[in-house]
Amino acid sequence: MAVFTPVTLTELSAWLQQFSLGRAHSIKGISSGIENSNFFITTDSGEFVLTIFENLSFEQLPFYLHLMDHLAQRGILVPAPVPNKAGHLVTALHGKPASIVSKLVGESQLSPVPVHCAEVGTMLAKMHLAGQDYAIKQENLRGLSWWVETAPKVMGFLNDDQQRLLSTELAQQQDFAASPTYQALPRGPVHADLFRNNVMFNGTKLTGFFDFYFAGWDTFIFDIAVTINDWCIDLNTGELDAARADALIKAYQQVRPFTHEEQAAYPIMLRAAALRFWLSRLFDFYQPREAHMLTPHDPTHFERILRKRCAQ
Structure with a gap:
């Protein structure tokens, strides 16, 4: 979340007349994140989140909003x-x-322990099952095709060792995507960005997932890998925390057990998830867009995670 397009309270008040939410009382920009313009707003009807979409089109957005409703x-x-x-x-x-x-x-x-990870695993599995009858299909816009398209745009900013890592891993992911194992992986609507700051808790009780605007049709095991790479690691080193990862995976599998293909794909999907976010952070860091409130994430974080997953 960020602010690329500022909105005043006067502008919000005029726009809000088309809704049955009463008068607008306040609007505050949200500085975290880097994709859309987001605001906390307060109206006669309560507190809400307003999002102005900077990249997604009117035609693409029904997938995300109707998915949340579904x-x-x-x-x-x-x-x-x-x-x-x-x-x-x-x-x-x-x-x-x-x-x-x-x-x-x-x-x-932001400092989860195994009980928090178990809550996330349970709800993620329930989400995957609940989305299986969702009628609208839209591919993950930050999937393999985007990786292939984006890699050349950042390659020139990398040193020789980083270029080798990016080229080698991208080639291996392309090979795996063509394999029978990958083709057999269960898939459906996934969140694809379920980081710690996109989940809410009240103590140890999970109260919600949000920010579905990177969602898309992809493999469930990729969604799990994205989640593991944030919830179940030491943020300073990128090392997996076995207790947290075990708690998340066990809780997930109590709701939706892994298939044989998912078990086989898990290690390379951890790498795929790290590659996806290394690439996006490289792109945002070296090709930034103008914003009123924006701090690009450090790309070296996911480079380190990718190297750890390759070594493991």
Whole structure:
């Protein structure tokens, strides 16, 4: 979350008239994240999150918003999109697509222990099952095709060793994606960005997943690997924490057991998940967009994780 497109309270008040939320009382930009413009807003009806989408189009957005609605109707703890009076979930603000969703209660758990990871594993498995009958299909826009397209854009900023790592890993991921094991992996709508700051807790009780705007159709084991690479590591070293990883995986498998192919794919998917975020952070760091509130993430964090996963 970031702010690329500023919005004043006066502008919000005028735009909000199309919703049944009453008067606008306050708006505050959210500085974390790097993809969209996000704000906490308060109205007569309560607290919400306003998002202005900087990259996703009007045509792409129904996948994400209707997915959240689909999951919420099936008991998954996610923000509920708020329709305007005409029933639309996406409308234009400053000429860009925008939406309002409910604000989750709780706070992010940035220093998780196994009990938190188990909660995440359980809800992630429930989310994967709940999404299997979702009717709209849209590929993960930050999947393998994006990696292949983006690698040349950052390669010139890397030293020889980093270039070898990126080229070698990308080639291996392409080979694996063509394999029968990969083709047999269960797939469906995935979150694809389930980091610690995208989950809310009240103590040890999980109260919701949010920020679904990197979601897409992909393998479930990739979604698990993305989650493991953030929730179950030492942030300073990138080393896996066995107790946390075991808690998350065991809790997940109590709801949806891994297939044989998923068990085989798990190690290379940990690498794939690290590669995806190394590439995106390299791109954001070396090819930044202008924003009123934006601090790009350090790409060396996921380079370190990728090297650790390769070594393991």
